Amino acid sequence: MRDWFRNRRGGRLIFIAGFIPLLFTIFLSTASEQEVAIADEETRHCLSCHGSYKYQLTDTVTGDVATLKMHSDLFIDPLAYSNATHGTFKCTDCHSADYTIHPHPISTKFELQYACMDCHGGDEMYASFHFETIEEEYLKSIHATELGDEFTCWSCHNPHTYKLSDKQPGQLVNRVAMNNAACLNCHGNIDNYAVLIEKELPDLIKSHEWLPNQSLHFRKVRCIDCHAANNDSILVAHFVLPADQSVRNCVECHSTNSILMASLYKHQAVEKRNSLGFYNGVIMNEAYVIGANRNYYLNIASIVIFIMVLIGIAIHATLRYIHRHKRHGN
Numbered sequence: 459m460r461d462w463f464r465n466r467r468g469g470r471l472i473f474i475a476g477f478i479p480l481l482f483t484i485f486l487s488t489a490s491e492q493e494v495a496i497a498d499e500e501t502r503h504c505l506s507c508h509g510s511y512k513y514q515l516t517d518t519v520t521g522d523v524a525t526l527k528m529h530s531d532l533f534i535d536p537l538a539y540s541n542a543t544h545g546t547f548k549c550t551d552c553h554s555a556d557y558t559i560h561p562h563p564i565s566t567k568f569e570l571q572y573a574c575m576d577c578h579g580g581d582e583m584y585a586s587f588h589f590e591t592i593e594e595e596y597l598k599s600i601h602a603t604e605l606g607d608e609f610t611c612w613s614c615h616n617p618h619t620y621k622l623s624d625k626q627p628g629q630l631v632n633r634v635a636m637n638n639a640a641c642l643n644c645h646g647n648i649d650n651y652a653v654l655i656e657k658e659l660p661d662l663i664k665s666h667e668w669l670p671n672q673s674l675h676f677r678k679v680r681c682i683d684c685h686a687a688n689n690d691s692i693l694v695a696h697f698v699l700p701a702d703q704s705v706r707n708c709v710e711c712h713s714t715n716s717i718l719m720a721s722l723y724k725h726q727a728v729e730k731r732n733s734l735g736f737y738n739g740v741i742m743n744e745a746y747v748i749g750a751n752r753n754y755y756l757n758i759a760s761i762v763i764f765i766m767v768l769i770g771i772a773i774h775a776t777l778r779y780i781h782r783h784k785r786h787g788n
């Protein structure tokens with residue numbers, strides 16, 4: 459009895475001892491989340507200018523202070539930065555240490571930039587992302603072949619705000635919006651487009667006039683679902699094709715074997731298949747794809763018809779049986 463009691467008390471002590479640090483971590487994490495979570499002094503210094511719409515310069519001889527506007531292209535939102543996938547980095551982990559000098563010396567204009575592959579290539583930790591396959595696919599894309607070195611992975615992956623997307627099913631519309639924003643940042647913004655090519659920026663609304671209910675489609679499907687070739691081993695297609703090879707045929711999406719099952723809904727498709735052994739449910743829940751719903755109701759209808767036929771046969775057989783017995787009885 460005493461042993462039992464001691465064990466119980468021991469258990470409770472362990473329980474309490476475990477609970478206290480847990481409480482602390484909860485308080486600590488909420489506390490540190492409230493201040494923008496940039497701990498590094500140097501980074502905060504960079505952001506005192508780049509994270510603000512204005513910055514100040516002091517004339518070292520006269521002591522005059524001028525307040526100047528930070529060019530919007532050089533502005534970095536501190537909150538978006540701290541939430542980004544690479545938001546724990548110091549600015550100078552990627553940028554030249556010469557940027558700590560201000561005004562920045564001319565040498566900084568010639569700094570070499572890291573590529574994703576410099577850090578992620580051949581790294582086992584990131585094997586699940588298949589960086590090598592993504593790079594191979596990217597190198598075949600219209601951007602890499604037509605625009606050369608001026609176009610890089612960073613052209614779509616903003617170094618300061620890129621965040622690995624949330625793949626929860628409920629986040630699908632968000633994911634579509636974030637994904638398309640990467641394309642529209644250039645295809646909808648002449649400033650960014652014109653740096654790369656001397657060509658008029660095509661009006662996307664006109665180029666997609668053939669698509670009914672355009673705004674709904676642009677909210678529910680990604681540009682890459684029509685414009686990039688699928689590759690089964692990566693989650694996000696990176697082989698962007700020339701426009702004339704893009705998906706135009708409605709049935710490619712609006713059917714039971716929709717291409718979206720291998721692209722937009724791929725992650726959910728994998729999850730559903732893992733837990734339930736099949737993935738048809740994804741289409742029913744997330745978006746309707748015309749063929750799929752029709753099939754669902756057709757299936758129910760055919761089961762109902764089948765049961766009615768069985769009942770019909772049963773009634774018919776019983777009636778005949780009774781009828782024959784009556785005749786024999788006579």
Ligand code: HEC
Nearest residue numbers: 500503504507508513514532549550553557558560561562
């Ligand atoms: C006193 C304000 C100030 C501080 C502090 C500052 N910058 Fe700048 N930065 C500027 C201004 C103004 C420009 C634009 C003029 C120029 O290129 O020098 C600029 C330009 C840049 C550019 C080049 C943009 C381009 O494409 O031309 C980079 C990169 C940069 N800063 C990074 C940093 C980093 C990293 C730090 C911290 C180590 C930092 N800056 C600190 C004001 C500042």
Ligand code: HEC
Nearest residue numbers: 501504505508531532534544547548549552571612613617
């Ligand atoms: C993960 C690497 C990385 C980190 C961390 C990083 N940068 Fe950058 N930054 C880049 C790259 C790459 C470019 C060039 C982007 C391009 O070519 O499109 C760039 C461009 C810039 C520019 C030019 C404007 C622009 O957006 O193209 C400024 C200003 C800048 N960085 C400032 C900063 C500051 C300030 C910090 C820290 C708060 C920082 N960077 C942290 C990689 C990084």
Ligand code: HEC
Nearest residue numbers: 543544546551552572573574575576577578611612615622
């Ligand atoms: C200077 C080195 C460096 C460069 C350049 C770099 N990364 Fe990273 N990346 C890292 C490190 C380190 C982490 C882990 C960060 C962490 O866990 O806080 C990371 C994390 C990631 C993750 C998240 C992995 C996960 O499991 O959450 C993705 C995705 C990613 N990087 C993609 C990219 C892409 C795309 C590029 C190029 C556009 C790129 N990275 C460039 C070093 C780098």
Ligand code: HEC
Nearest residue numbers: 574587589592593596610611614623633636637640693694
């Ligand atoms: C034409 C634009 C574009 C280019 C260029 C590009 N990416 Fe991406 N990448 C995207 C988009 C869009 C996503 C999906 C983002 C989302 O769904 O939130 C993505 C996602 C990723 C992911 C995450 C995949 C996952 O499992 O969620 C990695 C890793 C990645 N890209 C690496 C690269 C590398 C490496 C390069 C250069 C070799 C590159 N990307 C070039 C647009 C691009």
Ligand code: HEC
Nearest residue numbers: 600604613614640641644654655681682685699700701702
């Ligand atoms: C940084 C700018 C930039 C970004 C970001 C960008 N593109 Fe492009 N894209 C261009 C330029 C410039 C061209 C023109 C190439 C040409 O005409 O030779 C182009 C060409 C194309 C074409 C071929 C057009 C044609 O006439 O054949 C398609 C399709 C395309 N992009 C789709 C996308 C998609 C989808 C995304 C996002 C995943 C994206 N782009 C992101 C700049 C960009």
Ligand code: HEC
Nearest residue numbers: 638641642645660665676679680681684701702704705706
């Ligand atoms: C439903 C499929 C579909 C979607 C979604 C879609 N496109 Fe297209 N897009 C096409 C087709 C097909 C063409 C070729 C039209 C033609 O040649 O008449 C095209 C043409 C283009 C062109 C070439 C325009 C021109 O006039 O030269 C660009 C650039 C482009 N799309 C970018 C995008 C971007 C960026 C998005 C996302 C915001 C997007 N597309 C969404 C199917 C699509």
Ligand code: HEC
Nearest residue numbers: 668669670671678679683684705706707708711744745746
């Ligand atoms: C890349 C895949 C894709 C292609 C190609 C495509 N659609 Fe869609 N379509 C969708 C998705 C996803 C929805 C949104 C379903 C939802 O969630 O409501 C949709 C919705 C619709 C709707 C419903 C609009 C409403 O008001 O509810 C119509 C009609 C439609 N598409 C017709 C077409 C036609 C016609 C074509 C060919 C010219 C076409 N679609 C091509 C994916 C596609």
